[in-house]
Amino acid sequence: MQYVKIKDAIVEQIEAGMLSPRQKLPAERKLAESFDTTRVTLREALSLLEAEGRIYREDRRGWFISPLPLRYDPGQALSFLDMAQMQNRLAKTEVLNASTCLADKQATRLLALPAFSDVFCINRVRYLEDRPVVLVTNYVQSKLTPDLLAHDLTQSLNQLLCNQYGLKQKQVRYRIATSTLLGSIAQALRATSGTPAMVIERVHFDSTGSIIDAAIEYWRHDAISIESCLELK
Amino acid sequence: MQYVKIKDAIVEQIEAGMLSPRQKLPAERKLAESFDTTRVTLREALSLLEAEGRIYREDRRGWFISPLPLRYDPGQALSFLDMAQMQNRLAKTEVLNASTCLADKQATRLLALPAFSDVFCINRVRYLEDRPVVLVTNYVQSKLTPDLLAHDLTQSLNQLLCNQYGLKQKQVRYRIATSTLLGSIAQALRATSGTPAMVIERVHFDSTGSIIDAAIEYWRHDAISIESCLELK
DNA sequence: GAGTGGTCTAGACCACGGA
């Protein structure tokens, strides 16, 4: 099992601090040569490192060392920016698009809507140190929040809903699973199709138990570590 | 991108119900032939399906269709068996080994122990419909629970600690991340080294805030979906 | 013992990124 040895050799270099976060690895052909093997086998080793969350790939740009993951607490209603700031990370948000549209399958499921409802749909990419780490799709029932799209959407949607519309999140239901980044989602994160991903779905409720909004987050799986602390019943 | 088309063709067959959960796919060479391609490309398609959680592999035995994942709520102090039963799943637990040993690096970190402490270390594999889905390693401070290992360890450790020793879990701290199954962990789950995994670390506290025990769970990533509902502060 | 999956070789072409 040559590819395991290659993987271990690279892990050793990472842990010895010879390779720093976000640093690019040498070209695949060069690495293959230096480990005296073929590209196929070398790529097997790289895929394994990727699955372990130690390196990541930018589509057609190469392989890079993964930075520490962001600690993410689903129990805290913290915005991405606040979370990043508390962990001394440099965060940025980019709005890909924001529009009113007919609820798609996911939106109707998450928001428990009747068919053909109108919703606001917002797609944003979040960056850590200029690396795109998560694509977030927010769905908000349009009747609750007129003119929502007129506001600055790079800020926390949670805070916006609270301050502008008095919609306070009291409860969250979430689901976490693994999958892959495909097509346009992969593109938005500069990832190759098929990159491992962590998918988080959230539905927010107000104090009366009504649904406020929902979100689906596609994370590069190496960029997040979910950590929380809670009381048991 | 031939392998994406192959993947889609197989997905279609799964969703049409032509392939049922736990059913074995044809041999790689046969699949490759029927899609008129080589094994390398075919395996790329299979790996993608695996990463999406739609199929899984048993080491040297072949590829199988993934059953529905088990819904797992970290906020409920439910035992694996109760969880499975509530979802009409057939569960089984196998004790791999249970012993007193010097705390390793992980145990000292999770239990916040001084160096060279004695702990009970229990390794168990949990099955759903005879498929091994998770390897659980439990660490318990030995001084709190004399003779722990004399009891039936196929039952819920949580319940055992509560009923036999009066140790009631009041709080849990957990961490969820993705990684891979390697070496003996992979073997215990009949998986190939490098299989995608969901790793859950848990530390349990009693009502005084003292640590009772800790656990590390290595899940086949397609076998679990983490779902919870909680109040926001 | 036949067939299978796990691993590896030694090439190839293309489209894209970056200079």
Add this chain to the structure above:
DNA sequence: CCGTGGTCTAGACCACTCA
């Protein structure tokens, strides 16, 4: 425009599973 990563070919050998 060069070099890169993404994709694909057509084989091979071995160790293991299973009948």
